[in-house]
Amino acid sequence: MLFESTRGLAPKLNFKDAVLSGLAPDGGLYMPVNWPQFNGTDMAELSYTELAHKIIKEFVGDSVSEDKLRTAIDVAYAKFPQPDIVPLTNMGDNLYLMELYHGPTHSFKDVAMQFIGALFDQMLDEGSSQVTILGATSGDTGSAAIAAFAGKKSCRIVMLHPNGRISAVQRKQMTTVMDSNVLNIAVDGDFDQCQAMVKTLMSDADFKAKHALTTVNSINWARIAAQSVYYAYMSLRLAKEHGEQPRFVVPSGNFGNAFSAFVARSMGFPVGQVFVATNDNDGLNSLVSNGTYIPKNTKATISPAMDIQWASNYERLLFALGDENKTGNDDLKNYIDAYAAKETCQMSAELQQKISSYFSAATVSQAQTKQMMLAEKARGQVEIDPHTAVGLYVAMLEKDNATSPIVSLATAHPAKFPETYEEVTGQKPQTPDSINALWQRREKFETCHADIEALKKLINKGS
Numbered sequence: 001m002l003f004e005s006t007r008g009l010a011p012k013l014n015f016k017d018a019v020l021s022g023l024a025p026d027g028g029l030y031m032p033v034n035w036p037q038f039n040g041t042d043m044a045e046l047s048y049t050e051l052a053h054k055i056i057k058e059f060v061g062d063s064v065s066e067d068k069l070r071t072a073i074d075v076a077y078a079k080f081p082q083p084d085i086v087p088l089t090n091m092g093d094n095l096y097l098m099e100l101y102h103g104p105t106h107s108f109k110d111v112a113m114q115f116i117g118a119l120f121d122q123m124l125d126e127g128s129s130q131v132t133i134l135g136a137t138s139g140d141t142g143s144a145a146i147a148a149f150a151g152k153k154s155c156r157i158v159m160l161h162p163n164g165r166i167s168a169v170q171r172k173q174m175t176t177v178m179d180s181n182v183l184n185i186a187v188d189g190d191f192d193q194c195q196a197m198v199k200t201l202m203s204d205a206d207f208k209a210k211h212a213l214t215t216v217n218s219i220n221w222a223r224i225a226a227q228s229v230y231y232a233y234m235s236l237r238l239a240k241e242h243g244e245q246p247r248f249v250v251p252s253g254n255f256g257n258a259f260s261a262f263v264a265r266s267m268g269f270p271v272g273q274v275f276v277a278t279n280d281n282d283g284l285n286s287l288v289s290n291g292t293y294i295p296k297n298t299k300a301t302i303s304p305a306m307d308i309q310w311a312s313n314y315e316r317l318l319f320a321l322g323d324e325n326k327t328g329n330d331d332l333k334n335y336i337d338a339y340a341a342k343e344t345c346q347m348s349a350e351l352q353q354k355i356s357s358y359f360s361a362a363t364v365s366q367a368q369t370k371q372m373m374l375a376e377k378a379r380g381q382v383e384i385d386p387h388t389a390v391g392l393y394v395a396m397l398e399k400d401n402a403t404s405p406i407v408s409l410a411t412a413h414p415a416k417f418p419e420t421y422e423e424v425t426g427q428k429p430q431t432p433d434s435i436n437a438l439w440q441r442r443e444k445f446e447t448c449h450a451d452i453e454a455l456k457k458l459i460n461k462g463s
Contacts, residue, residue: 001061003030003221006319006336016063016123019116019222020131022215023202027340029316030221032059035266044236048085049077051236052115052229055267059225068122075121076114079104085111086230088237088407089382095399096246096407097382097392098234105173106413106432108257109144112226116216117148124154132211132459133157134201136194138253139166139305140412142184143173145216150179158183158459160194163447166304169416169435176441185458189450190298192310195254199312200452201459211459218256218313227260232269234407244404245272251303251391251411252276252284255311262317262358272404276361277394279369283309288361291347293339302366302420303386305412310342318347321354362397364390370424372396377425385414385421 003018004010007028013021018030036058043051052073060069077085080102089097103110124131133155135145142159149157159174163186175184187194195217201207202215218224231248238246248271250258258276265271278284279301286292296309315336322332331348338345347355364372372389376382384392388410395408414421414429421429448454 001036001059002033004033005029006031006315007340008333014063015060015221019119019220020123020214022134022213022217022220023199025203025205027199027203029219029312029319031316031319032221035263038232038268040232040236040239040269043232044240047083048229048233049073051233052077052226055229055232056225059221064119064123069119072115072118072122075118079114080110084233086234088234091381093399094403094405095395096238096405097388097410098230098407099410100230101410101413103144104147104434105140105143106416106435107140107144108227108409108411109140110147111230112223113141113144113148113216115226116220116222117145117152119222120149120155121152130212131155132213134198134211134213134215134459135217136160136191136198137166137174137217138162138191138308139170140416141217143170146174146177146182146184148216150177150182152181156181156183158185160185160187160197160448160455162186162190162194163188165190165300165307167417167419169418169438170305172438172441172443175443175445176438178444183458184445185455186445186447187450187455188447191253191308192298193450195308195310195312197450197452197455201455207456218254223256224260224263224313224316227257228263228267231261231264231271232267235264235270235272238405238407239270242405245270247272247275247398247402247404247406249275249277249391249395249398249406249408251306251387251409252278253281253306253308253311255284255313255317257409257411258359259313259316262320265358266320274359275394275398276359277391278361278363279303279306279390280363280365281307281309282363284311284314285361285363287311287314288355288359291349291352291355293342293345295342295344301386302417302424303369303390305387306390315339317355318351321358322347322351362394364393368393373421373424377427382410383414383421383429384410385412385417386424387411388414
């Protein structure tokens with residue numbers, strides 16, 4: 001399996017090299033040159049880890065040995081208390097909640113990140129030169145990545161977060177990790193600025209080579225591959241039970257999670273319509289609903305991991321649907337270039353029609369988010385965090401519009417946002433011991449303006 005850049009100006013790489021590179025040298029995102037195809041009816045009885053191995057090995061090819069891949073998968077998912085990794089709660093009336101927060105940091109990011117951490121251990125030989133993992137987080141990616149890579153001799157991890165724009169729990173899950181290979185940087189700016197700085201450094205050939213930079217944000221294909229597994233796994237089970245393709249509702253910010261559902265469907269798994277649920281930062285809604293990108297300032301909300309107005313992974317969808325024959329579509333290239341440059345742009349009606357066959361979108365206000373949290377508190381069935389509430393609000397609206405089951409993604413434990421949960425519901429959420437322990441630990445992090453040269457100095461200083 002080879003991977004190509006969405007910009008079309010970088011050499012094709014195998015899985016291992018694409019993952020270690022992170023971002024393509026032309027600034028594009030790596031995509032497989034073709035989709036592996038599976039007969040889902042033959043795979044419905046597989047365990048989660050068995051299915052993960054079958055799917056991911058098709059992307060890996062022979063770039064990582066099968067023994068090493070199997071070890072990485074087994075090590076990663078041994079850290080989840082449930083054998084099915086992503087348990088499903090039946091909410092009644094054809095509605096389900098897929099719980100993705102049972103990993104070490106209680107976020108859906110753990111599902112992929114624990115695998116990537118174990119995979120890097122297998123791919124980087126003992127005694128090889130150290131790589132530097134550079135990332136930006138709107139809340140959960142950072143803590144999940146640090147939990148996966150802290151203490152590893154083969155990797156240094158540098159994580160940027162927007163100063164004061166993530167929850168205290170999210171911050172402390174990163175900044176209380178004292179391992180010498182971890183550098184946390186609080187940036188005086190929003191997530192979009194943090195992400196832009198990461199992409200700038202990843203496109204700086206000299207700096208990238210000097211520090212052997214890679215990234216584990218969702219711009220890294222390994223994240224997408226690992227996340228596609230839970231859509232495949234759940235769609236197989238529900239399609240077998242209901243006889244119809246399940247629909248999915250995804251609380252969305254950077255579009256990586258929602259795009260992973262598209263990947264599962266492209267490989268032949270029975271994934272139905274995917275609903276992209278945004279908070280007041282509705283850039284994705286505009287893209288999905290009418291194909292328009294208009295630059296906007298990011299608003300601070302009670303669902304901070306979704307406070308993103310420019311979703312980098314949308315470029316992958318444009319590439320996958322807009323240039324399916326890889327014939328060199330100038331209109332598509334111009335649109336991707338304009339979107340990458342964060343300029344106002346409008347996609348073609350043909351491309352918009354294709355996207356609409358896979359995705360729908362809706363925006364949920366903060367008032368509606370709180371309403372959903374209160375409603376679930378009153379029902380007494382589950383406690384939900386504000387991000388999950390955004391998705392569940394859309395799922396409640398859509399569940400009766402078709403006979404197929406609808407699955408809303410629970411992306412984080414409510415204890416990651418205790419102040420918000422208590423302010424909205426009047427009670428504290430049930431809190432895992434690992435989160436309670438954070439308040440007894442000291443923090444260690446650097447601060448930085450949203451300035452590339454200042455960021456370079458911090459990274460050089462610690463190398």
